[in-house]
Amino acid sequence: MSTLNVDTIKSETLTGKTVASSIAVTAEGGSITTNLQQGLCKAWCFLDGYDALIHDSFNITHETDEGTGAHQVNITSPMANATFAIGNNRSRVDDGRVAYDEMTCNDKATDGFSLNTAQTSNNAGQDNAMLDAIVMGDLA
Amino acid sequence: MANANYSATAGGCFDITQADDTQARQGPAVNNLAAGSFRTHCGSNTTSANDWNVVTAKAAGDLA
Numbered sequence: 255m256s257t258l259n260v261d262t263i264k265s266e267t268l269t270g271k272t273v274a275s276s277i278a279v280t281a282e283g284g285s286i287t288t289n290l291q292q293g294l295c296k297a298w299c300f301l302d303g304y305d306a307l308i309h310d311s312f313n314i315t316h317e318t319d320e321g322t323g324a325h326q327v328n329i330t331s332p333m334a335n336a337t338f339a340i341g342n343n344r345s346r347v348d349d350g351r352v353a354y355d356e357m358t359c360n361d362k363a364t365d366g367f368s369l370n371t372a373q374t375s376n377n378a379g380q381d382n383a384m385l386d387a388i389v390m391g392d393l394a
Numbered sequence: 395m396a397n398a399n400y401s402a403t404a405g406g407c408f409d410i411t412q413a414d415d416t417q418a419r420q421g422p423a424v425n426n427l428a429a430g431s432f433r434t435h436c437g438s439n440t441t442s443a444n445d446w447n448v449v450t451a452k453a454a455g456d457l458a
Contacts, residue, residue: 295454298400298401298454298455299401300399300400300401300427300455309399310397310399310400310401310455310456311401312454312455341403341405341452342403343401343402343403343404343423343424344423345423345424345425345435346423347425348425348426348427349425349426349433350425350435351433351435351443352423352435352437352441352443353420353421353422353423353435353436353437353441353443354420354423354437354441355420356420374420374441375441383425384424384425384427386401386402386403386424387401387403388401388403388452388454
C-alpha cells in the first residue's frame with residue numbers, strides 16, 4: 255500500500271483501485287470505514303404537486319401528474335434494481351404549522367417511482383404544495 | 395444552502411418508549427424552506443399539532 259498526502263485533489267472521476275465501484279472512507283468515529291458509493295444520494299427532487307412543477311432536482315428527468323395527489327417521477331440514470339429506499343416529505347402549504355396529509359412512495363422501478371399524497375381523514379387524493387424525495391440505493 | 399429549492403425529509407416518533415401502533419401520528423411535515431433553515435411540523439392522530447419525542451430530518455440539494 256502506498257500513501258499520497260495532498261491537500262486537494264482535482265479529478266473528473268474517482269474510481270476504486272481494487273474494485274472500481276467501491277471506495278472506502280474513514281467513518282466519523284475514526285475506527286471503521288464506510289462505503290463512499292453506498293452513502294451517496296442517488297437522486298432527489300423538490301416538486302410542487304399542484305402545478306406538476308419540479309423546483310429543483312438531481313438525476314430526475316421529469317414528473318407526470320397522474321391525477322390529484324398522484325405523481326410519477328422518472329430517474330435519469332437508472333438504478334440497478336427496484337429495492338432502493340426513498341425518504342419523503344409532503345406539506346400542503348409552503349409555510350403552515352400543520353401536518354395534514356399522508357404520503358406514500360411506491361411503484362418502484364429502476365427508472366422511476368410514484369409519489370402519492372392523500373388526506374389522512376378519508377384517504378382521498380390531495381395535492382400538496384411541497385413534495386420531497388431522496389433516493390438511496392444502488393445505481394446501475 | 396445555495397437556494398431554497400432543496401429536498402428535505404423528516405421522520406421520528408411520538409413516544410420513544412412505545413414500539414407499537416400507538417405511535418401513529420401525522421407528520422412530520424417539512425416546509426418554510428430557506429437557505430439557512432427549514433421547519434418541521436409534527437401532528438397528532440387528528441390534524442392538530444403535537445410535540446414528538448424524536449424528530450429527524452435530512453436534506454439533499456445544492457450547498458452555497
